[in-house]
Amino acid sequence: MTFGMGKEHKPAIAMTQYGAIQFCRWLYLKTGVFFRLPTEAEWEYAARAGTNTKYFFGDDPSKLGEYAWYAENSEGTTQKIGQKKSNPWGLYDILGNVNEWTMDHYEEGAYASRGASTDNPLHLSEELYPKVIRGGSYDSSPEEMTSSKRAASTPEWKRIDPQIPKSQWWFPEAPFLGMRVVRPLTTPSAEFIEKYYGSEPMEDY
Numbered sequence: 001m002t003f004g005m006g007k008e009h010k011p012a013i014a015m016t017q018y019g020a021i022q023f024c025r026w027l028y029l030k031t032g033v034f035f036r037l038p039t040e041a042e043w044e045y046a047a048r049a050g051t052n053t054k055y056f057f058g059d060d061p062s063k064l065g066e067y068a069w070y071a072e073n074s075e076g077t078t079q080k081i082g083q084k085k086s087n088p089w090g091l092y093d094i095l096g097n098v099n100e101w102t103m104d105h106y107e108e109g110a111y112a113s114r115g116a117s118t119d120n121p122l123h124l125s126e127e128l129y130p131k132v133i134r135g136g137s138y139d140s141s142p143e144e145m146t147s148s149k150r151a152a153s154t155p156e157w158k159r160i161d162p163q164i165p166k167s168q169w170w171f172p173e174a175p176f177l178g179m180r181v182v183r184p185l186t187t188p189s190a191e192f193i194e195k196y197y198g199s200e201p202m203e204d205y
Helices: 017-031 040-048 061-066 110-114 190-198
Strands: 099-105 131-134 150-152
Touching: 017 190, 040 099, 040 131
Parallel strands: none
Antiparallel strands: 099 131, 131 150
């Protein structure tokens, strides 16, 4: 289901993290090029684009409408990508339109515990929830869309899914959730690729 929002140059929506990873696998099989979800640290690095302000364009939320679709200007739906201004590194819709998956498991005090010198930290877990999403969506407030704002996935997004166990592919109550993929500069080993794409989905009751 796309709720009328996941087609015609609008971002794909409502997929699980597993579904997003399997899309990356499909890209790999089609192109021979390895793609994956960003780590949380990579996502923020790309979103900030060398800045240290609340947003990549500064601290003034009144300018947000120039760069992002959010609650005040989206009319309650996703919009075609690339219509707003990009960030300084040429990334469109990095804030707003849809939240974006990262690889990380959500840990409340992650930033404080990692320290400033940690290089591209990654927190993984065998638990299905919560995982980190970033960026805010068409339904977000300005406070929910800063470069540092963290959010977490929840099983409540599958509440109306009638399947038992719940679907491994989609969140029927998360039309605000999408993805952004990355292509690492250095292609990882075949073993890493197989493990990343080949992990079995966890059952979700």
